[in-house]
Amino acid sequence: MSNEYERDRDEAAENLPDQRGRERLAAPIKRTGMFGASTTGDTSGFGGLRVRGSAPVHSSRPFTDPDDPRTADFDRVADDLEAALNALERADEVERVEVAFGEITFHVRREGLLELARVLRDDPALRYELCTGVIGVHYPDQAGRELHAVYHFRSITHNSEIRVETTCPDADPHVPSIVSVYPTNDWHEREAWDFFGIVFDDHPSLTRIQMPDDWDGHPQRKDYPLGGVPVEYRGATVPPPDERRDYK
Amino acid sequence: MTVTEDYIDASGGDWDDVVEKAQGSSAERLVVNMGPQHPSTHGVLRLILTLDGETCTEARVGIGYLHTGIEKNLEYRTWTQGTTFVTRMDYLTPLFNETAYCLAVEKLLGITDRIPERASVIRVMLMELNRMASHFVAMATFGMELGATTIMTNGFREREMILDVFELITGLRMNHAFIRPGGVAQDLPPGAVGKVRELLKEMPERIKIMRKLLDENPLYLARTKDVAYLNLPGCMALGITGPLVRASGLAWDLRKSKPYCGYENYEFDVPVSDGGDVYARYRVRMAEMEESLKIVEQCLDKLEPGPVMIEDAKIGWPAKLALGPDGLGNSPDHIAHIMSGSMEALIHHFKLVTEGFRVPAGQAYVAVESAKGELGCHAVSDGGTRPYRVHFRDPSFTHLQAVAAMCEGGTVADVIAAVASIDPVMGGVDR
Numbered sequence: 001m002s003n004e005y006e007r008d009r010d011e012a013a014e015n016l017p018d019q020r021g022r023e024r025l026a027a028p029i030k031r032t033g034m035f036g037a038s039t040t041g042d043t044s045g046f047g048g049l050r051v052r053g054s055a056p057v058h059s060s061r062p063f064t065d066p067d068d069p070r071t072a073d074f075d076r077v078a079d080d081l082e083a084a085l086n087a088l089e090r091a092d093e094v095e096r097v098e099v100a101f102g103e104i105t106f107h108v109r110r111e112g113l114l115e116l117a118r119v120l121r122d123d124p125a126l127r128y129e130l131c132t133g134v135i136g137v138h139y140p141d142q143a144g145r146e147l148h149a150v151y152h153f154r155s156i157t158h159n160s161e162i163r164v165e166t167t168c169p170d171a172d173p174h175v176p177s178i179v180s181v182y183p184t185n186d187w188h189e190r191e192a193w194d195f196f197g198i199v200f201d202d203h204p205s206l207t208r209i210q211m212p213d214d215w216d217g218h219p220q221r222k223d224y225p226l227g228g229v230p231v232e233y234r235g236a237t238v239p240p241p242d243e244r245r246d247y248k
Numbered sequence: 249m250t251v252t253e254d255y256i257d258a259s260g261g262d263w264d265d266v267v268e269k270a271q272g273s274s275a276e277r278l279v280v281n282m283g284p285q286h287p288s289t290h291g292v293l294r295l296i297l298t299l300d301g302e303t304c305t306e307a308r309v310g311i312g313y314l315h316t317g318i319e320k321n322l323e324y325r326t327w328t329q330g331t332t333f334v335t336r337m338d339y340l341t342p343l344f345n346e347t348a349y350c351l352a353v354e355k356l357l358g359i360t361d362r363i364p365e366r367a368s369v370i371r372v373m374l375m376e377l378n379r380m381a382s383h384f385v386a387m388a389t390f391g392m393e394l395g396a397t398t399i400m401t402n403g404f405r406e407r408e409m410i411l412d413v414f415e416l417i418t419g420l421r422m423n424h425a426f427i428r429p430g431g432v433a434q435d436l437p438p439g440a441v442g443k444v445r446e447l448l449k450e451m452p453e454r455i456k457i458m459r460k461l462l463d464e465n466p467l468y469l470a471r472t473k474d475v476a477y478l479n480l481p482g483c484m485a486l487g488i489t490g491p492l493v494r495a496s497g498l499a500w501d502l503r504k505s506k507p508y509c510g511y512e513n514y515e516f517d518v519p520v521s522d523g524g525d526v527y528a529r530y531r532v533r534m535a536e537m538e539e540s541l542k543i544v545e546q547c548l549d550k551l552e553p554g555p556v557m558i559e560d561a562k563i564g565w566p567a568k569l570a571l572g573p574d575g576l577g578n579s580p581d582h583i584a585h586i587m588s589g590s591m592e593a594l595i596h597h598f599k600l601v602t603e604g605f606r607v608p609a610g611q612a613y614v615a616v617e618s619a620k621g622e623l624g625c626h627a628v629s630d631g632g633t634r635p636y637r638v639h640f641r642d643p644s645f646t647h648l649q650a651v652a653a654m655c656e657g658g659t660v661a662d663v664i665a666a667v668a669s670i671d672p673v674m675g676g677v678d679r
Contacts, residue, residue, distance in 0.1 A: 101355050101612045129484050132615070133646065135626050135639045150626065152613050152641075156498070159505050163613065184487025187649050210312040210678055220320050220637075241324040 015060075027052040029141070056107075059099040070102030073160050077104065080125040090115060105163040110149075110175050113166050117178040120153055120164075128153035128162070131178070133188030136196035138221045146170040147198050151178075168198065177203035195220035277305065282663075290389065290667060291674035295651070297663060304663055307655040309648050314678040322638045326604030327353050328565060330635060332425040334625075337640055338676025339422055340385050343378040344618035345640070345676075346427035347371055351508055352627040352638075353429040355612040357605075359558055366554040367431035368509045373444070373547035374417070374426070375509075375616075376540040380451070381410040382619035382671075383491075383533045387458065390530075390668040394471050399461065406454045413443055419576055430564045431557035441548060448545055455537055462530065472527035476654035476666030479524050486653065487646045490621025491536065492670065495529040497522035502617040513550075514543050526669040563605050566597045604633040620644055620671055640679060644672040 029052055063074035078097060085091050093112035098105040108116055120128040135150040145167035154161050168175050177200035179186050189200040190209040197218035200206055208215060217224055228240030238244075282295040294310035318333045325333065334349040335342040354360050384407040391399025411421040417440050418426035418433070426433045462468050478488070480496045493500055501518040503511040519535030521528035557564040566586075570579030586594040609631035615624040621643030628637040647670045654666040 100610050101358070103612060105611075130487060130489070132487065132622060132624055132641050135641075137611075137628055137637050150611070152624065152626070154622075156500055156505075161506070161613075163611075182487070183485045184646055184649065187645065191645075208312075210315040212312070219317065226317075226320060226324055241321070244324075 024052060056096065057098045057100065058096045063097065063099045063104060065099075068102055071099060071104070073158070074099060074104045077126070077160060077162060080123070081106070081119070084119045084123040084126060085116070088115065088119070103161075103163055105165055107165050107167075110166045110168055113164075114176045114178055114181065116164065117151075117181045120162075121181055126155065127157040128155045128160075130154040130156060131182040131185055134178075134185055134192050135188075136192035136198055136220065138196055138223075140170075140222045142167075144169050147173055147196055149175050149192060149198055173197055174199045174201050176201050177206075179203055194218065197221065283310075290672050293648070293667065293672060293674055293677075295663065295667070297655075297660065299660055302659045302661075304655050304658055304660050307652050307663060309651050311645075311648065311674070311677050314674040316679065318679045319638055319640070322635050324634065326633055327429055327607055327635060328600075328604055330638065331428055332423075334638075334640065335423050335425050336675065337679050338618070338620070338623075338642060338644060338673045340382045340673050341378055341618045341620065341623070341676070342422055342424050343371075343374045343427060344616055344623050346425065347375060347509065348614055348616045348618075348623050348625040348640070349627070349638070350427050350429045351614040351616065352612045352625040353607060355614055356607045356610055356627060356629050357429070357563060358608070359430065359560070359563065362558055362560070364431055364555045364558065365510075365550075366435075366552060367556045367558075369547050369550045370417075370432050370436065370556060371427055371509050372511065372514070373544055374414070376543045376547070377410050377413060377444075377447075379540045379619040380537045381407045381414075383537050384410070386533060386619075386668075386671040387462075387530070390665075390671075393664050393668050394468075396468070399458070402454075402458055402461070406451070406458070409447055409450065409454075413440070413447055416440055416443055428557070428565055430560070431555070433565070434569045435556045436551075441551065444544065444548060448541060448548075451541055452538070455534065455541075459534055463534075469527065471661075471665055472530060472669075473523075473525060475526045475662045476658065476669055477525050478650060478654055482650070482653055486650045488621065488650060489646075490617070490619070490643055491529055491532045492621065492647060492650075494519065495521050495532045496524040502615055502622060506615070508614070508616060514546050516540075516543050526665050529669045561592070561596045562600075566593065566600060606631060606633055607635075615641070618643060620673070620676075621647065640676075642676040642679065644670070644674075645677045648672050648677060 061075065061078070063071060063078055065071045081094070082091065085093055090112055093108050093116055095107045095109060098107065117131075120126050130153070132152045132154060137148040137150060138146060139148060140146055146169055148165055148167050151164045152161065153164065166175060175198055177185070177189055179189060179200075180202070186204070187209060189203050190206060192198045193200060193203075193206050194208045194210050195218055207213065211219065226240070226242040228242065230240060231238045278299045280297045280299055282297055283293050292313035294313065296308040296310060297304050298306035316336075318337055322330050322333050330349060330353070331346050334345040337345050351360070354363060384403045388400045388403025388407070391397070391403065414424065415421050417436055418424040478492070478496060480493070480498055482488075483493045483496050483498070489500065497520060499518045499520045502508075503516075504518055516539045519532050519539065521531050523531070566582070568579045568582045569576055570581070572580075586597050607629040609629050611626065611628040613624055613626045615622045617623075622641065623643055624641035626637075626639040626641065627635060630636040650670065651663075651667060654670075655663045658666070
């Protein structure tokens, strides 16, 4: 049984070496050279080295790993979600599913996020009563999907936890607000707007929450510097944290 | 009809002018800015209240006055240094912040099962002590805000006993940075177990005194019973967890439903009340302290000699600490070992201290049941030696959204009780 499963998994189109290789070469370059040296010349001889970001992970069924109790209900959740979306003829909302570190992530298209949230909350088989908010993450080198909005949903009825992730490009940073379904996301969405510049459409009052109202920029984006001044300590000067040597 | 004429803005300026204007106009609504510097707003919380006489018709919350950019700062330090930052978020529950963060890092490293038993027991013990300390402050500040300073002095006095234990074990009363990825910074010092036992003996009596003072106190009941009511559907919609949701009748506790650090091996109850008001929250917190005492006692029984840091030279922080004449520092034995004993140990020490360890790329979300509710840590790694992004889902931040639901329609005096019963800590709200 498990051998059959492994063979199926290995022969799935996205796992074939040729396909994997092409995906890898198409992935954006994360950095070049070694040791992340940017101020001095790279004398290591590895200047031509190109490190690419990893290709997105597609997990395939079964999502439940019998050896990992943390994954016990993943197949059930995925089935129930699929059934609920099929009933609405919205099966294509979920782009891919990723199982890693004992957590399941549904990567969804942003257009269907609100509908999906409603399904997650109201479908009796799912019943994710609690949303623990939205978390912004900025990946500047993922062209076309730089900004990620990450949601965690918790079902008290079924004692289950899932992650839903959606992306939007820097050029069009819009994600639908789910405050109408999960009112608790009000402040969380304001925070993600404040720090990342993600515009949550139809949010009741999308204003800054932590930074002053007239602040320029969105501080937790990767292109926003940390700032700081060099500090002198016992005759030596310590550079500000974002200018210190970086080990990559 | 002019809309601007029917309220008086009291958000600044001379108070005499406001009074004069209020007396001279027909306006009935008064907008008051309570805080961000006000003794009863729990730090730098700003409440914007619209009052119609004594009734609060609108309550809005302004936060951000204590934003320190901790999450951004984390991205420029190693994973281990991260504990030093997160412990300062909600400064009344430092050990919960550290545990949530370390559990997330450990999940990414895939070493959750390899954390030494003794380290987990110490973590649980410290967290439960911290829960009591946090609840004592919640009670104390609550009393002070209602004008009952005895509750305040009692609460802070009992908390001091717990902080003494923290000081003995971690070296600091707050901001410990004691729980580290892989275990804890050092083993319990001599005398720590005795000190905790002493506390266990003394504390039930102290809790009893507090209960005697408050449980049936008519003044206290008048200020808390049926005040700031929030029912279970309201809690769920607003994402409320912790003592607040348990005071609305739902026995939801992550220690029971998603056990971490071996909580499944401890016997304790989850106190619930269905009052949904300030008094119910008080009762739940008091009962939780008694349960915490039980857990701490079981921790002492479970403490077996053994390592307190993961035995993996590539991850476990190598330095052992010792008390020298000039304070706590690297132990001379460890220095001798790396300088003249083992070349590998020196390399590991050097690499771990300067660069830190690499954490596999990916993301993890770990939630712990902090004294205030679900404290979640979302850690994202790009495979490097520094966090790519760390976000804390702080319960206080989420809970403050309930102020409007709890206060609108009540009297202005009840606003104070409502905010105090949420027990927000601005360090955690603003991060």
